[in-house]
Amino acid sequence: MRPLDLLGLAWGALAGQRLRAGLSLVGVAVGVAAVVVLTALGEGARRYVSGQFESLGTNLLIVIPGKNETTGSIPGIGGAPNDLTLEDAEALARRIPQAELVVPLAVGNETVSRGERRRQVTVIGATDGFLEARRLAMRSGSFLPEADWDRASPVAVLGSQLATELFEHENPLGGVVRVGEARARVIGILEQRGTQLGVNMDDLVIVPVASAMQFFDRRSLFRVLIQVGVHTEIALAEQRVIDILAERHGEEDVTCLTQDAVSGALGGILAVLTLAVAGIAGVSLTVAGIGIMNVMLVSVSERTPEVGLLRAMGARRRQILALFLVEAVLLSSAGGVIGLTASWLATQLVMLWYPSFPAQPPAWAIGASLALSLVVGALFGVLPARGASRLDPVIALGGK
Amino acid sequence: MIELADIWRTYTMGGEELHALAGVSETIEKGEHVAVMGPSGSGKSTLLNMLGCLDRPTSGSYRLAGREVGDLPDTELSRVRQTEIGFVFQSYPLVARLDAAANVELPMVFAGIGRAERRERVRRAMQAVGIEGRAKHRPAEMSGGQRQRVAIARATVMEPKILLADEPTGNLDSASGTQVLDLLDRMSADGLTLIVVTHDPGVARRADRIVVLGDGRIVRRMAGSQVTDLARLFSGSEA
Structure with a gap:
């Protein structure tokens, strides 16, 4: 089977159930948008903070009395700096x-x-x-x-x-x-x-x-x-x-801090926070994935006679599997693209209202959320697709 | 073409063994037109699924064009169905969202045939069944007879050697039924091996010979012209 034909068939099947497909697409879109917007905000906060540091000049060296490392000296002797x-x-x-x-x-x-x-x-x-x-x-x-x-x-x-x-x-x-x-x-x-x-x-x-x-x-x-x-x-x-x-x-017995080190440490903390927030948003993508699985399960059970028919005309198990899997991935990736567009609009709005806040989603978040939406489709599509591919053609045809 | 030797198909239901087919042996030559008759539950559909490689025998040998297919793996069976066999069902199941041409095209899509060739073969197959004017119609926009002809075009577009039909006129009025049967006759005359499962003596009469099943066995064999005897056998079922 040719990839383009496969895509065409999958697309046709989705177009045949617009409402259901549309709703689960919205689910994925919301998940992806959440991931991208939240990481954009986190990244914005990080840049805002490092911007604050840069306004001080990056050529500053700060000398602090006392050493913030364990020294070799015996405690009590020369302990105070x-x-x-x-x-x-x-x-x-x-x-x-x-x-x-x-x-x-x-x-x-x-x-x-x-x-x-x-x-x-x-x-x-x-x-x-x-x-x-x-x-x-x-x-x-x-x-x-x-x-x-x-x-x-x-x-x-x-x-x-x-x-x-x-x-x-x-x-x-x-x-x-x-x-x-x-x-x-x-x-x-x-x-x-x-x-x-x-x-x-x-x-x-x-x-x-x-x-x-x-x-x-x-x-x-x-x-x-x-x-x-x-x-x-x-x-x-x-x-x-x-x-x-x-x-x-x-x-x-002194400690030197550079502006780079301080802003780097703070930036590191904010990056972890951003990841955590993105992880939370990722949960909504998982929920969206379950939505896709639901749609696909209903789709498979509704189209059982069709599967029987396709099997009777010589479609192999793997082709049936591929067909339903491509449907799921098509659904989730379309949702991903819509979610990205929505999040782009959202960050533009944020930047319009708070021009000093650089709410720009990092490239990795865009890539990762798109990839994630594909994976979600494949992951949650595989179970229903396998179910479809394992249908007994005789039973699928309705025993007729 | 088709050699069945002592075919059994056994289902286990609630611990009890049910023999849908209990030792069927039959040889069907290339180009023959055979009708399979028998009361409900006699094993007609099971035999048809077996012949169509949709089902495997529990025991026995099925040789198709000289090759044992009874124990082929699923992928191979799919290939046999794809290239050797066409199915026509009673309820003429078409894919509702696809138009007639796309339905006819479907087997070729799964076979990986290129676009240009597909278009040409769809045109020819639809012409052969006389529905070339309905290419862009969806199943819901066609009559039962037209839909069954689309189904026949789809079943023959891969140029199979065997066409299996399960009550092909069961849901049709007599006029479109006759059209469909004439079409099948013509294809049979062109050399296609045609096996029709039916209750209808009027359909069976057109076959070269008739095989009658009862309780999973072949209980009678006769020529198509002898079907009037059969009508007496199933009293009151004459069309």
Whole structure:
């Protein structure tokens, strides 16, 4: 039997039972659309997050005190990591030629007040390079001035929301706020930025790093940001950081994070989530498959005399099997194509409403759901088709 | 052409053995026109299914054109049905969704014959049964006689050597019945081996000879012209 004739026969049989075939086709279409749309949303979330990271620049190296690996040292002896000090940061700035910017950070929570108004906010101790390293912009005034890192000075830069809370309609520039016990003059307001990596950039105070370490009474920095000029030199710079600090501390006791690693880890989590969601959607494809099986079973029992007739005219078992199987696969793949079209429309709509959300189904999801719809048809079609092919021709003909 | 030797077909029903055929031996020559008669349950249909390779004998030998076919595997039996045998049934079952031409074409589709040749052979087969004007009609748009002629065209389109007909006029009025029988006679005269199962003495009369079954055995053999005796045998069943 020729493939085209087989297709023609199968198509004719499906066209003969439009309503039933149509309904099970819708089932498959919904299943496929669900898989594709949900993975598109998951993939969109992943891209959105990695986009956030990229907006920070991918050339950032983050140095954190303490090593997040098991060390060879005996617990109790040298267990606590050495401080990561301002002197360490200065050494890094001096000795790493690839570094464009080195920014020591001290971070904590403090009450910031002005008169009766007070607010508990994040206080970031930083240096002038922070503005560029974090891709921030000023709404008014100026950022922390270039100065020696170990010199405390009573100035503060406010997040836009905090400035409004404390000063309402007054001009905050030149005003005085209390950060903890200390007084500081407001020299600048940040441009509104929203949440960046879990920190609300609109509701914080930025002060010189030395001042922050005084407020918190700490010797150790929270971390050091290093911006490398060329992306390919990150690994080189990372090695330099570790070497320099190992030399200064006598042991390797810092952890370096690259933007790539962090966004990669988050992306990995989201990819797993996407897969999980796609798996759930896959269940609906299975349900659709059972729908196809149902249609095929009814079709076989209704067409039993036809099967007998075909067998009488010399059709072989395998040809009967192929005929019903092709019907099932035709049904499910047509459903798959319709589902894909529907999901394309759906993602276009999502992108129309939320232009910043890149809801694009990944190519593998399109391919996989199409393949899956074929497999579903074949898998759930095979049982009824086998039933048809095993009919005894004499009995199938109705005993006549 | 057909040699049956001591054919038995036994069914087991509720632990009891039923002999649908109990030792049938018969030889049918090429080109013969044979009628099979007998009361209901005498084994006529079982014999026809056996002859048509739709069923296998429980024991005994069936040689078709010199080749033993009684124990062929299913694939081989299908091939024999495809190339050697045509079936015509009482209820002229056509595939309802296909038009007449497509129904006639069907056996050739399963045989893997190319499109152009199929079209030509469909045309000839439909012409031979006199329904060439109905090629695009669906079964529901045709009369019983026309449908049975489509079925005959379909049964003969593969140019089989044997045509098996089970009550071919059973559902037809007498005028279209006569047309169909004339058609079968003509095909038989052209050399086709024709075996007709019937209750109807009027149908059997046209055969060269008649085989009468009773309880799975051949109880009588006679010439077609002797059918009036038979009418007396089944009293009151004369058409």
